[in-house]
Amino acid sequence: MTPLFYRDPFFKAQVDALAGQFALEVVRSRPRNGLYLEYNSEGLTLMYADEPKLKGVQVDFVHGRSGYRRKHGGAEAVTKALGIKKGFRPRVLDATAGLGRDAFVIASLGCSVTMVERCAPVAALLSDGLERARLNADLGWVGERLHLIYASSLETLADVASDVDAVYLDPMYPHKKKSAQVKKEMRLFQLLVGDDLDADGLLAAARATHAKRIVVKRPDYAEPLNHEKPQAELKTKNHRFDIYLP
Ligand SMILES: C[S@@+](CC[C@H](N)C(=O)[O-])C[C@H]1O[C@@H](n2cnc3c(N)ncnc32)[C@H](O)[C@@H]1O
Incomplete structure (x- = not known):
């Protein structure tokens, strides 16, 4: 708790x-x-509390990295993997919302995104970040396009997502090089959430929504989710987007 x-x-x-x-x-x-x-x-x-000098984790869509991604996010791999292109803005279900960074980039391009997060403190941070974003004059679209559901996707996906084009999955993955590589902020987040050891079940849950596309973000060294080979892959420097077309 x-x-x-x-x-x-x-x-x-x-x-x-x-x-x-x-x-x-x-x-x-x-x-x-x-x-x-x-x-x-x-x-x-x-x-x-054990490391009070460590900068805390907050969801801030207005400043910093999210602000930058909003302004320059058009060419990001996640948007390509989801099939976003001129004239097509899929309705996306982000079933592992986390701090909402990917969802925010996707929504900033015009997609409506339903976010599902099961970890209460993470969902609270996200909800607070959304609240503050709604008050920003440049982010008037946040209230319209980004919606948060506090639940487990393993249990509720088919119910909450009757009408989506794509499901996006980005579960936690056990880190290979723990202390050296992981940024301090991410270390706190990992401490809070842990490893999503039940993540394999998310693929079946995503299929139950009948979305036309499922995109899974993985570290480059990770096995595909549930060891199921995707139909297509999109690689970036450290990650891979596995694309399933059910
Ligand atoms: C790596 S983070 C996602 C980061 C996110 N893509 C972002 O851009 O901020 C994974 C998140 O998925 C959540 N999660 C994992 N399994 C879930 C499930 N079955 N239902 C809902 N949330 C889940 C975890 O609690 C964690 O917050």
Whole structure:
């Protein structure tokens, strides 16, 4: 359980809403060890009490990397793998939403994206990031195109996705070179989520939606999901997009 800490009573309403939606335990004193969520004037952030100097993890679609990807994301491999092209904006189900970075790039190109995330603190971070993005004048489309469902895709995919063109899967994969390679921020995220050891089941769940295309993002050294050979592959420097056309 990842507690949700806040100090300033001014934020009580926001904190209570997040706690209710994602079944989080609210605490009023800062945890002394482990991972916790903190709500303050910057929004919601994932912190690690054991390493307080480590920068926290926040979903920020306005600044930094997401802002850059929004402006320059047109040629990204994920968009090609999903078949996005002039005149075709597929409706996408992102069944492993995480911090919503890929979903945001896809939506910024005009696609509507339903995101499913099962890890409560991650879903809370994502929900908070979406809320702040909606308030930004340049991101008026966020409320229209990006929708979050807090659930497990293994159980709910066929129900939530009656009408999508493509399913996108990017489950966690056990890292080969743990400490050296993984960026600090990702290390916190991995600590929170762990390895998605049940990820193989996602392919069957995605097929049950009858989407015309399933795209799976894998590290370049990883086996295809469920050891099922894809119909096509798109390779980038460190990753591979496996494309299934059911
Ligand atoms: C590698 S991250 C996804 C990153 C994401 N593509 C992004 O751009 O931010 C994988 C996420 O999938 C979520 N996940 C894994 N299996 C899931 C499932 N069955 N249902 C919903 N979410 C799942 C994990 O909790 C984790 O947050």
